[in-house]
Amino acid sequence: MTSRAPDRFSCSCPAWASLRSSYRFLAPALVAAGYTVATTDLRGHGDSDTSFSAYGDIETASDIQALITHLGRPAVIVGNSLAAGAAVIVAAEHPAQVDGLVLVGPFVRNPPTNVFTRGLFRVMMAPLWIAPMWKSYMPTLYAGRKPDDFEEYRTAVIASLKRKSYGKAFSLTTQQTTHDPAEAKLGAVTAPTLVIMGDKDPDFKDPAAEARFVADALHGSVVMVADAGHYPQAQQPDVTVAAVLGFVKTLARA
Numbered sequence: 001m002t003s004r005a006p007d008r009f010s011c012s013c014p015a016w017a018s019l020r021s022s023y024r025f026l027a028p029a030l031v032a033a034g035y036t037v038a039t040t041d042l043r044g045h046g047d048s049d050t051s052f053s054a055y056g057d058i059e060t061a062s063d064i065q066a067l068i069t070h071l072g073r074p075a076v077i078v079g080n081s082l083a084a085g086a087a088v089i090v091a092a093e094h095p096a097q098v099d100g101l102v103l104v105g106p107f108v109r110n111p112p113t114n115v116f117t118r119g120l121f122r123v124m125m126a127p128l129w130i131a132p133m134w135k136s137y138m139p140t141l142y143a144g145r146k147p148d149d150f151e152e153y154r155t156a157v158i159a160s161l162k163r164k165s166y167g168k169a170f171s172l173t174t175q176q177t178t179h180d181p182a183e184a185k186l187g188a189v190t191a192p193t194l195v196i197m198g199d200k201d202p203d204f205k206d207p208a209a210e211a212r213f214v215a216d217a218l219h220g221s222v223v224m225v226a227d228a229g230h231y232p233q234a235q236q237p238d239v240t241v242a243a244v245l246g247f248v249k250t251l252a253r254a
Contacts, residue, residue, distance in 0.1 A: 009035065009036045009037075009038070009071070009073050009074070009075045009076070009099075010030055010035050010036065010037045010038070010075055010076045010077075010078060010248070011037075011038045011039075011040070011064060011067060011068055011071075011075040011076070011077050011078070012026070012027060012037060012038070012039045012040070012077075012078040012079075013039075013040055013042065013060065013064055013077070013078070013079050013080070013083035013086065013087070014039075014041070014042065014045075014080050014081075014083060015080040015081030015082055015083060015105070015230065015231070016042060016045070016081065016082050016170065016173050016174065016177070017045070017134055017138075017157065017161065017170055018042075018045070018080065018081075018157065018231070019041060019045065019046040019153075019156060019157060019160065020039040020040055020041045020046055020047075021039075021046075021153065021156070022080065022153075022231060022233065022234055023037075023039050023078070023233060024153075024234070025147075025233065025234060025237035025240075025241070026078070026233045026237060026240060026241055026244065027039055029237070029241040029245070030241075030244065030245070030248075033245055035248070038067060038071060038075075040063070040064070040067055042055075042060060042063075042082075042083070042173070043055055043059060043060070043063065043169065043173070044165075044166055044168075044169020044170060044172070044173065045160065045166065045169070045170065045173075046160055050165035050166060050168070050169045052169070054176065055169070055172050055173040055176045055177065056082075056173065056176045056177040056178060057082060057085040057086045057089060057177060057178070057179055057181050057182050058086075058089065058181050060082060060083055060085075060086035061086040061087070061089035061090045061093070063086075064077060064079075064083075064086055064087065064090050065090045065093075065094055065097065068090075068094075068097050068098075069097070074096065074097045074098060074099045075097065075098065075099060076098075076099050076100040076101070076102060076248055076251065077090060077091070077098060077100075077101055077102070078102040078104065078233075078244070079101070079102070079103055079104065079106070080104040080105055080106075080230075080231065080233065081104070081105050081106070081107055081203075081230065082107055082173075082177060082179075084101075084103035084104060084105070084106030084107060084108060084182075085106065085107050085108045085179045085181075085182030085183075086182070087101050087103060088101070088103070088106075088108050088182045088185050088186060088189055088218075089181060089182055089185050091185075091189045091190075091191045092185035092186075092188035092189050093185070093188075095189075095190055095191065098191045099191065099192075099251050100191050100192045100193065100194070100247065100248065100251050101189070101191050101192070101193040101194070101218070101220070102193075102194045102196065102244055102247060102248075103193065103194070103195050103196070103214060103218075103220075104196045104197075104231075104232060104233055104240075105196075105197060105198060105201050105203065105229075105230045105231065105232070106195060106197075106210075106211075106214050107179050107182070107203070108179060108182045108183055108186060108214055108217070109179050109180075109182065109183040110178060110179045110180060110183075111203070111204070111205075112205075121174070122174070122175060124137075125170070125171050125174040125175070126171060127164075127167045127168040127171045130161055130167045130170060130171055131158050131161040131162045131167055134157070134158065134161055134170075135154065135158045138154055138157065139154075140202055140229075141202060141203070141229050141230040141231065142229050142230070142231060142234075142235060143198070143200035143201070143202050143228075143229035143230075144198060144199075144200040144226075144227035144228045144229050144235060144236075145227045145228065145235050145236060146235065147234045147235060147237075153234070186217040186218060187217070189218050192220065192247075192250070192251060193214075193215065193218040193219070193220030193221075194220055194221055194222075194223065194243065194244070194247040195211045195214045195215045195218075195220055195221070195222045195223070196222075196223050196225060196232055196233075196240060196243055196244075197210065197211035197222065197223075197224055197225065197232070198224075198225050198227075198228030198229045198230060198231070198232045198235065198236075199224050199225060199226050199227070199228065200227065200228060200229050201228075201229050201230050202229055202230065203230055207224070208222075208224055211224065221247075223239075223243040225239050225240060225243075226239075
């Protein structure tokens with residue numbers, strides 16, 4: 001979905017098991033400020049199709065880069081979670097197409113884990129029960145303040161996952177995704193970078209430390225969002241909008 005305004009362009013990609021409407025507060029604010037915003041679903045999510053056989057950071061990076069090429073101008077990439085790692089890959093491999101990066105709750109390296117935890121997660125994310133399992137798990141990722149329309153949004157996410165082929169696609173995404181390719185590209189990124197992290201993000205043992213690691217690796221800056229988990233763009237939209245607008249206004253070309 002693209003909302004158009006002249007000259008300035010942003011491309012936004014959501015986290016896994018999320019819909020492009022996770023940017024439902026950020027995108028309109030950017031458009032109102034004069035930016036063209038293209039939002040896209042991940043493979044096998046939302047309004048995408050399920051014909052793909054491969055999922056993960058590299059594949060998502062390929063899709064983002066193809067979208068920017070199709071739209072015909074460089075972009076500021078806003079990537080949440082897995083999509084942040086994909087954004088790093090695009091910026092490293094296609095620097096002329098990336099004006100800047102906004103990495104929200106970014107996974108740019110694999111978190112510490114063990115065989116038991118990985119196995120348990122794989123069982124939890126099996127296609128047969130993925131929809132009820134994610135319905136139960138999803139609120140934990142919204143630690144802190146939940147959006148006013150959280151129940152409505154969760155209903156939409158679960159309805160999407162209940163479609164048999166889409167539940168299978170998400171399950172494959174959880175099985176196939178590794179952030180090693182993103183970590184390997186960190187040193188090759190030259191694009192200006194903003195890291196936005198919820199201070200209660202449950203995906204990281206120490207959210208502030210992870211945010212600082214990512215920002216230091218990319219010579220970027222950090223905005224910690226109070227009372228927010230993995231989706232600050234939806235949980236604290238006013239803070240996130242202000243941070244993103246402040247960042248893009250510093251770019252020579254946005």
